[in-house]
Amino acid sequence: MRLGRRYLAAGAVAAVVAALVLAVQPAAGPASAADLAATSLATPATALQGAWQTLAKSPELSHATISAYAYDITANKPLAAINPQQMQIAASLTKLFTSAAALAALGPGFTYETRVEASAAVLAGSPGPVYLVGGGDPWLEANGTHSLENLAAAVARKVPQATQVIGVSTMFRPPEIGAGWSLAELLSPDATGAQALTAERSEIEVVATGAPAAGGPVKVALSFNGALRVPGFFQIRDGATTVARGAVGATITRQPGTNTLVVQGSLLPGHVAASFLSVHDPALFASALFAQALSQDGVHLATAAATGTLPPGAVPVATVSSQPLSSLLQLQNRFSVNAMADNLYRTLGTLQGGDGSSSSSSAYMAAFGRTAGLGYEVAQVDGSGLSPLEVRSAQQVVALLRYAAGQPWYATFKNSLMEAGSTKTKVCGVICGHFVGTPAAGKVWLKTGNLANQWNYAGYATAANGHTIAFALLIEGPPAAQLAYIGAVPSPIDQMTVDLARWPNLQGTVQTPAAQRSAPPPFVATLLAGMPAGQGAVTGGAVLDLHTGRLIWQANGSALIRTNWVSRIPLLAAALKGSPSGFAATTVRAGGIVSGGVLDGPVILDGAYAPDLTLSSLLQLAAAVRARGVTSIRGPVEYVAGPGTASSARWPAGAVYEALGQSFLPPVSRLIAGSDLVTITVSAAAAGEPASVTVAPADAPVTVSDKAQGAPASTAPDVAAQLVPGSDDYVVQGLVPAGTSVSLQVAPPDAGLLAAREFRDLLAGAGVTLDNSAVYGAVAQPEAAVLASLPGSSYGAIARAVLTQPSTEMASQLLQNMGSGAVGRVAAAAGGLDILPDPTGAAMSDYMTPESVTTVLGQVQAAGAELPLRQALGSGLWRVAGPGDAAEIGYLDENGTMYAVAILMSNLAFSGRWAPVIAPPGS
Secondary structure (H helix, E strand, C coil), rough: CCCCCEECCCCHHHHHHHHHHCCCCCCCCCCCCCCCCCCCCCCCHHHHHHHHHHHHCCCCHCEEEEEEEEEECCCCEEEECCCCCCEEEEEEHHHHHHHHHHHHHHCCCCCEEEEEEHHHHHHHCCCCCEEEEEECCCCCCCCCCHHHHHHHHHHHHCCCEEEEEECCCCCCCCCCCCCCCCCHCCHHHHHCCCCCCCCCEEEEEEEEECCCCCEEEEEEEEEEECCCCCCCCCCECCCCCCCCCCCEEEEEECCCCCEEEEEEEECCCCEEEEEECCCCHHHHHHHHHHHHHHHHHCCCCCCCEEECCCCCEEEEEEEECCCCCHHHHHHHHCCHHHHHHHHHHHCCCHHHHHHHHHHHHHHHHHHHHHHHCCCCCCCCCCCCCCCCCCEEEHCCCCCCCCHHHCCCCCCCHHHHHEEECCCCHHHHHCCCCCCCCCCCCCCEEEEEEEECEEEEEEEECCCCCCEEEEEEEEECHHHHHHHCCCCCCCCHHHHHHHHHHCCCCCCCCCCCCCCCCCCCCHHHHHHHHCCCCCCCEEEEEEEEEEECEEEEEECCCCEEEEEEHHHHHHHCCCCCCCCCCCCEEEEEEECCCCEECCEEECEECCCCCCCCCCHHHHHHHHHHHCCCCCCCECCCEECCCCHCCCCCCCCCCHHHHHHEECCCCCCCCCCHHHHCCCEEEEECCCCEEEEEEECCCCCCCCEEEEEEEEEECCCCCEEEECCCCCCCEEEEEEEEECCCEEEEEEECCCCHHHHHHHHHHHHHHHCCCCCCEEEEEEECCCCCCEEEECEEECCCHHHHHHHCCCCCHHHHHHHHCCCCCHHHHHHCCCCCCCCCCCCCEEEEECCCHHHHHHHHHHHHHCCCCHHHHHHHHHEEEEEECCCCEEEEEEEEEEEEEEEEEEEEEEECCCCCCCCEEECCCCC
C-alpha cells in the first residue's frame, strides 16, 4: 500500500489549483444525519468575517496556516470562515471527539471498575496470589482519593494469606502508545499511553536538592501524589554535584526501557531541580503500590509483585469504582490529561466486540463520526491528540460541537471545557487568568490544543445577543508566534475569541470577496494534478525564475509547512558549503604491540561515521590487516561507537516510535556497514499455532519476542516487528499463512556491534587467529598504530544517495560528521525562518516554506561549491511522500527557461505506512 498516493483524475487539475488559490470561503460538505456538515457556499458577509480576516493577516500569523470557523447554533447560520475545510494538526482538540463519543456511548454516569480476583482456594484460606485486574481507570490512586488503599483494605478482610499481587492489564491490546508519537515524548507523563491497569497516572516526580555546602552529595527524593513509596522499584543513578558558584543546572531523566532515574549536572547549595517522568511498566508499578498497601493492612506477601493474565476459575474478591465520567472529563479536558483521553479511546475500542486495540478504537471513532455527521472521514489514531497525524478541519470540529449541542449530555460536555476569564483552577484549567477583563470572561468555554508548532482553540461562546456560537480556530505556525498566543491579551487568536463574545456588537457589515491570487503557470498546474489527492490538505507552492531570480508564482509560499524528508536539501547545501568537505578515513588500529605477527591486545575498528561502508569494505580491511603480517590477535575486537552508544542517543529525539529500528531508520552510529540490517523470518506450520522465528545473522545483537500466530493458508500475511524503546528486543506480532514464511528486515539498535562482529568473522576468514572472540565498544585511540585504512568519501559523492535513499542512514551519518553546530548551519542554509530540528527527515517536526526551498535551489544553482547537489537534483523533480505529507521539488526547463519549483503538502490522511516513498530526481 502506497503512502497516500491516490492521484487525481485527469479532469481534476482545476480542483487542485483551486485548493492552492485558497479563496477564503467555506465549501459545501456532504449531507449527514443532521446535515451538520453542510455550510453555505458563500463567504459569510458579516462583521465577524471581516474582523477575523483582518486578524488572520497579523504579523504573528504571517507564516501560519489557518483553518477557522464560527457557527451561530441559535440562528443556524455560519458567521465566519477562513479555510474551514483545510486540515490542520488538531493536537488536544482531539479530546473533544473522544469525549463526545464516550458520552454518547457510555453516558455521563459511566465509571471504570478495578477489581481483585483470586482462586476459590485462596478465598477459603489457602495461601496464593491475588490478581489486580485493571478496568481502564486512568485516575486510580494510592494517595489522594486512596482508591487503592480502600481496595486493599477490602481485600485484606477476605484474603489474609495472599502470597503475591499479580497485575492484569490485558483489557487493552498493545502497543499502548499512539501512532506517530515521538521517541522524545515517551519519558514524559504526557505519553504514558493507554494502560488498562495504571496508578498515580504512571508518573513520578524526581526532586534533586543541593547539599548544604559545596562538595556535598546532591540529595534525590521521589514523590508521587504523596508519601507512599515502593522500595526497590526505582533505581537512582545520582551523578550530580553541589558547587559553590559558576554555571549550574541539573538534568533529570529516566533511562528508556527501565525505571533507572538518572540525575546529572550541578546545583548550588540548597537549590532544587525537579522533573516529572513517566513510569516504565505502569501495570507493575500499580501492582507494587497495591502490594505495599496490602502489606500495611497485615497481608504477608512472600513474593514481589508481578504482571500476568487472569487464570480460569478466578472469582471476584473486591472492586473499586472510579469517579463518574462527567467528573473525569472535567479533569481530562480542563487540564488536557493525555492518559485519560487515551484510556477512554481504548475503552471505546472494547465496545461492540472490539479488542481494545488502537485499530478497533479507530474503527469505533469512524463509526461515531458517521453517526454524528462530521463529513468525510479522518482516521483517529489516539485519544489525546499527541500524534501529529491527528488532523481535523475547523468545519469538522464545529460539526462535532453542533452535534454535541443537540444531545442530552450537552451540559456535561460543555461543563468539561475551560471557562475563559476565570481564576478558579478547577474551572479554568490550563488557561487560568487568561481573558480576565475581556468580553470573553464568563462567556466562552473552550478546549486548547497545541503540540510543538500549533495553537488551537475550540468550544462555545455566548454572544452579546445571547446566541450560542460553536467555533474552532486551528493555527499552525512558527513557535515564535505561539509565544504571543499565551501572552497578554489581545493576541490574534485571543482577539478572534473575544470577538465571538462581542458579536453582534462589531462595527458594520463587511462583504468579503474571495481572495484573488494568480493562477500557477500551466506546467505547474500539470504538476499539481500529479500530487496526492488530499481533501483539505495544507498545500503551498513557489516557482523561481533562475535567470532573473524573481519569484514568478506562489500560493502559501511563506507558510511554514511540515516537510520531513525535504529537509535533506538544506542539509546537503550546508554540508557542501562547510569544511571539512568529506569523511575521515575508516581505520583499523592496534590496541597493543605487534610482534612476530601477534597483536598483543585488541584490534580497534573506527568507522568515523562513514556512510558508505559495505561488507566488501570490511573484507578489504581484514585482508589489509593480514597483509601487514598480523596472524594472531590476543585481544578482543573493539569498535568505536561514538555518542550513539547510549540507547537514548541512537535515534533523533523526534523519531517516530513505529519507525524505530525499521530498515529505513537505522540508528546513529560511528560504525555502520552495509546498512547493517538483520533479517527476522517468521514461519507458521499450522493455523492457530504459534509461529516460529529465526534471526540472521544468528549472532545479531537483537532479541525477539515472538507473538505471531499461524493462520489459514488463504489468509494474507500481516506481520510486523516493533522495537521496544530502550531495548534490543523486537516484538513480532501478526498472522502468517500456514506453511509459509515471511521475512522482515530491521535495523538493530547497535549497528556498530553488528558490523564489528562481521569484521571479526572476516578477520578469521582472512587467516587471522582470534584468541578472544568477544566484541566490545571502545573509545577512539588516535595514538594507536594504524594497521589498515580506507579513504573517506567526499560529501559530493553521496549527495545523490542522500536524496534517493529512503533510509536515513546517509543523511544521519552526514549530519554527525558535520560536527557540533550542524543543525544550526542547516537552518542558516535554509534562510533561518524554517524550523529544522532533524534535517535527516526521521522526525515529524521539520517545517519549511515553499519560498525558502526555491531560494535554496536558486543558491545551489549559482554556487559552484554546491555543484554536486545541483548534479544530484538534475533536471526533473524529486518526489517524496512521508507519513501525512508529500512534496515535488527540483529544476524544470520550460521552453528554454530554467525554474526552481517547490510544491509542499502536509496533513494528508495517514495510510498506515511509515516508510518513505521516494522517486529519484528526473525519474
